[in-house]
Amino acid sequence: MSRTDLAPHARSVPRTVRRSLVPLAAAALGLSLVSAPAAAETGEAAFEHYVALGDSFTAGPLIPPTAPGSDPRCLRSGANYPHLVADALGVAEFTDASCSGAVIADLSEPQHEDLTDVPPQYDALTPETDLVSVGISGNDLGFSEIFVRCAKLSLRNPLGSPCANHYGDTLDGRVEELRDDVAGVYAEVGERSPDATVLAVGYLQILPESGGCWPTMPVARGDVAYLDALQTSLNTMIAEEAGAAGAVYIDVLERGHDVCEPAGDRWVEGVVPENTAFPVHPNEAGMAVTADRVLAGLGVAPAEV
Numbered sequence: 001m002s003r004t005d006l007a008p009h010a011r012s013v014p015r016t017v018r019r020s021l022v023p024l025a026a027a028a029l030g031l032s033l034v035s036a037p038a039a040a041e042t043g044e045a046a047f048e049h050y051v052a053l054g055d056s057f058t059a060g061p062l063i064p065p066t067a068p069g070s071d072p073r074c075l076r077s078g079a080n081y082p083h084l085v086a087d088a089l090g091v092a093e094f095t096d097a098s099c100s101g102a103v104i105a106d107l108s109e110p111q112h113e114d115l116t117d118v119p120p121q122y123d124a125l126t127p128e129t130d131l132v133s134v135g136i137s138g139n140d141l142g143f144s145e146i147f148v149r150c151a152k153l154s155l156r157n158p159l160g161s162p163c164a165n166h167y168g169d170t171l172d173g174r175v176e177e178l179r180d181d182v183a184g185v186y187a188e189v190g191e192r193s194p195d196a197t198v199l200a201v202g203y204l205q206i207l208p209e210s211g212g213c214w215p216t217m218p219v220a221r222g223d224v225a226y227l228d229a230l231q232t233s234l235n236t237m238i239a240e241e242a243g244a245a246g247a248v249y250i251d252v253l254e255r256g257h258d259v260c261e262p263a264g265d266r267w268v269e270g271v272v273p274e275n276t277a278f279p280v281h282p283n284e285a286g287m288a289v290t291a292d293r294v295l296a297g298l299g300v301a302p303a304e305v
Contacts, residue, residue, distance in 0.1 A: 046300065047131040047197070049093040052082030053107060053121045054135030056100035057203055060287055061278035067096060073112050074099035079284055081201070082133060084291035089300065091131070097121040103139045104181050108188070122188060129193035133294065134247075135201040137182055141174055141234055147219075147280060150227065154220040161222030175233050179241055186245035199294060200242030201250045202235040204267050204286050205258045213260035217270045250297045252290050
């Protein structure tokens with residue numbers, strides 16, 4: 001995960017101004033609630049055009065295989081949850097625009113600006129798009145920066161709460177400051193694809209509620225609950241803003257599958273992955289579970305294995 005942005009028509013408005021834009025009212029967004037089951041019962045494809053937007057928790061870095069034709073800088077997996085959902089739904093057209101390191105700004109502006117830019121993720125949306133999944137804002141909060149800082153602090157005080165002492169309540173403030181940005185995402189999606197069913201996908205549990213597993217996951221014992229509460233707060237905020245916009249929140253935070261669990265039980269890898277995945281990111285099992293939750297949210301039963 002990595003950075004973030006904001007609201008409607010964001011590419012043409014300076015960021016300092018965009019952050020003050022008021023989100024559109026939910027009634028004006030045109031976001032549709034789920035209506036998949038009836039279509040599924042007739043044997044017809046429930047959706048025709050599915051677009052996935054998001055960061056590395058959507059893209060699935062280092063989970064094999066690499067998505068065919070995707071930009072290598074996005075580290076997009078062909079076994080991430082958008083691909084699994086698209087296959088299960090049998091959509092006619094599927095666009096995975098997710099990219100590792102994405103922040104909200106990368107939805108409306110090019111990412112990796114160099115000789116060949118990664119296009120803004122919003123560009124994948126059209127008026128014909130009828131299903132959109134969104135997984136974004138972890139990088140805007142600063143997940144990577146926070147975990148690196150907390151890991152360094154834990155080396156001197158593994159049994160204490162050095163990270164909580166360092167950040168205090170400032171991280172809760174970050175979550176609140178992201179509300180308008182997150183609301184703006186759903187406003188923009190609703191404007192570009194007014195007839196789409198929109199899903200807001202939360203983040204898989206990274207740490208347990210307490211205790212932890214230092215040094216395997218270098219977070220001091222007293223900071224585990226602090227960081228777990230921060231992630232829960234972020235998921236809650238996403239659910240609230242998505243719900244206010246008429247989107248459907250997909251809750252994937254389930255206890256007992258964090259980085260401290262045995263390799264066969266975890267859905268997110270630790271600093272040194274035991275399953276093939278990027279450190280502190282979902283593994284293949286995590287992506288499969290997320291896909292099942294998305295399908296359940298759409299009223300579609302996952303395929304039996």
